[in-house]
Amino acid sequence: MRIRIPVPRGRREPDPVERRQPLRVRGRDIAWLPPLVVLLAVPVVDWYTSGDFRIISWLVLVPGVAAAVCRVWTTALFAALAMLMYVLGDNSWPHQYRAGLPDFILVALGGILSVLACAVRLRAQERMLHMRAVVDTTRRILLRQLPPDVGGLDHAEIYLAADSEARVGGDFYDIQPSPYGTRVVIGDVQGKGLEAVEAASVLLGTFREAAYHEAEPATVAERLETRMVRHLRYCEHVGRDDAERFATAVLLDFPDLRSERTDWGPDLTGLDAVTVDVVNFGHEPPLLVSPDGVRPLPLWDGLPLGLSELAPMPPRAATVRLAADETLLLVTDGVTEARDGSGVFFPLRDYLTRALAAGPPVLDPGSLVRLVRDGVLAHTGGGLDDDTTIFAVRRASEPMRRGPGAAQRAS
Known part of the structure; x- marks a missing residue:
C-alpha cells in the first residue's frame, strides 16, 4: 500500500x-x-x-x-x-x-x-x-507529477495500491490544460495486473492528446471510447484473455479556464464561479463538498469505456457551476467498495458529512484527500482489496503563471 x-x-x-x-x-x-x-x-x-x-x-x-x-x-x-x-x-x-x-x-x-x-x-x-x-519509473510515466495550480485548478491526489509490492494498478488520473479549457479525468480499469496498467496508459495517452487539441468535451469523450475499443480489438486479435476489459471514468471540462499555448495558468479575475461539464462513463459520481454540506453531482448515466457497442449513443455532459469555496471530490471504487470486518461498505458521503459537521470545514484539496484516506484505512483496518485513488480539485485561489521561466504567483 x-x-x-x-x-x-x-x-x-x-x-x-x-x-x-x-x-x-x-x-x-x-x-x-x-x-x-x-x-x-x-x-x-x-x-x-x-x-x-x-x-x-x-x-x-x-x-x-x-x-x-x-x-x-x-x-x-x-x-x-x-x-x-x-x-x-x-x-x-x-x-x-x-x-x-x-x-x-x-x-x-x-x-x-x-x-x-x-x-x-x-x-x-x-x-x-x-x-x-x-x-x-512506470508509475511516474503513467501518473505524472502534476504541478500545483495546474490549469487554474488547485488539486491533491492520493493513490493507494492494493498490491504493496506492485505499487501500481489500473487507476488513472490527469489534468490537461488547453486553449479550450482545462480538462480532468479520473478512471479505473477493470481487473488488475500489467494488462490493466497497459489499458490505463492507453487511455491516458489518448486523453492528453485529445484534451489539448479537441475543442468539445464530447469529442474528447468519443476519442477515449474509440481508443478503448481499438485496444480491446487488438487484444482479441492477438489472442489475449483481456479482450472484454472495460474502464469506468469521469471526464471534467472547465471551459472558463482557457489558457494560451504557453501559459498553464488562466486569469480567474472577476469569476465568482466556473462552469464544469461532466461526462460520466459508469464511474462513481463526483461529490461536491462545500460549507453547506456534501452532495453528489447530478449526472447522465453512461456506459463504461469499451462497452459502447452494447448501446451506441453519443456521450452526454451535465453542466454545473463550481464556486470558489466548493471542491470536487472524485474517487475510484476502492473507496466506495472498501469493507470492514463485517462486510459493510465505507459510507463516504455520511463520513464526510459527519467530519464537516464535527469541526471547521475541510475544503482544501490536500486536507480533503487525507481525511478520506484516513477514514478508508480506519474502516478497513489498514488493508485494501482494490487499488484506491482519491482526487480532489477546485478552482485556484490565485492565478498561476507558468511560462518558460520559473513558476510564480501573479501579484
Whole structure:
C-alpha cells in the first residue's frame, strides 16, 4: 500500500543501499550488533554450564545471524571470528568436556553456508530494488507529477495500491490544460495486473492528446471510447484473455479556464464561479463538498469505456457551476467498495458529512484527500482489496503563471 505524496523540499529519498540495510539508527548501520552479541554471549553462557553440557558449538549461530542482516564480507568476518572463538573456548577449560573437531567442522560449515546464503539474499534484494525502480519509473510515466495550480485548478491526489509490492494498478488520473479549457479525468480499469496498467496508459495517452487539441468535451469523450475499443480489438486479435476489459471514468471540462499555448495558468479575475461539464462513463459520481454540506453531482448515466457497442449513443455532459469555496471530490471504487470486518461498505458521503459537521470545514484539496484516506484505512483496518485513488480539485485561489521561466504567483 503506497501513498503518493511528493517528497518535501530539502529531503531526499533513501538511497537503495540505505534501504537495503535492515538495521539503522539515526542513519548509521548497526547490522553488526546482533551477531556480535551472539558471538560474545555464547562463550559467557558456556562458562556457566556444567562440564558435561557445552554450548560452545552454538557459535554456529553467529554467521547465520550475520547472513540475515549484514553484507557478505561482514558475514565472512563473523564466520572466521566464530571459528576462532570456538577454538579458544573449547580449549580454555581443560577440566570440562571438550566438543572437539566434529563441532568445529559444524561451525566452519555453518559459516561457509551462511556466507553463501548472504550472497544469495543480497542478489535477490538487488533484483527486487531493480524491479521496484522499474515499477516506480512506470508509475511516474503513467501518473505524472502534476504541478500545483495546474490549469487554474488547485488539486491533491492520493493513490493507494492494493498490491504493496506492485505499487501500481489500473487507476488513472490527469489534468490537461488547453486553449479550450482545462480538462480532468479520473478512471479505473477493470481487473488488475500489467494488462490493466497497459489499458490505463492507453487511455491516458489518448486523453492528453485529445484534451489539448479537441475543442468539445464530447469529442474528447468519443476519442477515449474509440481508443478503448481499438485496444480491446487488438487484444482479441492477438489472442489475449483481456479482450472484454472495460474502464469506468469521469471526464471534467472547465471551459472558463482557457489558457494560451504557453501559459498553464488562466486569469480567474472577476469569476465568482466556473462552469464544469461532466461526462460520466459508469464511474462513481463526483461529490461536491462545500460549507453547506456534501452532495453528489447530478449526472447522465453512461456506459463504461469499451462497452459502447452494447448501446451506441453519443456521450452526454451535465453542466454545473463550481464556486470558489466548493471542491470536487472524485474517487475510484476502492473507496466506495472498501469493507470492514463485517462486510459493510465505507459510507463516504455520511463520513464526510459527519467530519464537516464535527469541526471547521475541510475544503482544501490536500486536507480533503487525507481525511478520506484516513477514514478508508480506519474502516478497513489498514488493508485494501482494490487499488484506491482519491482526487480532489477546485478552482485556484490565485492565478498561476507558468511560462518558460520559473513558476510564480501573479501579484
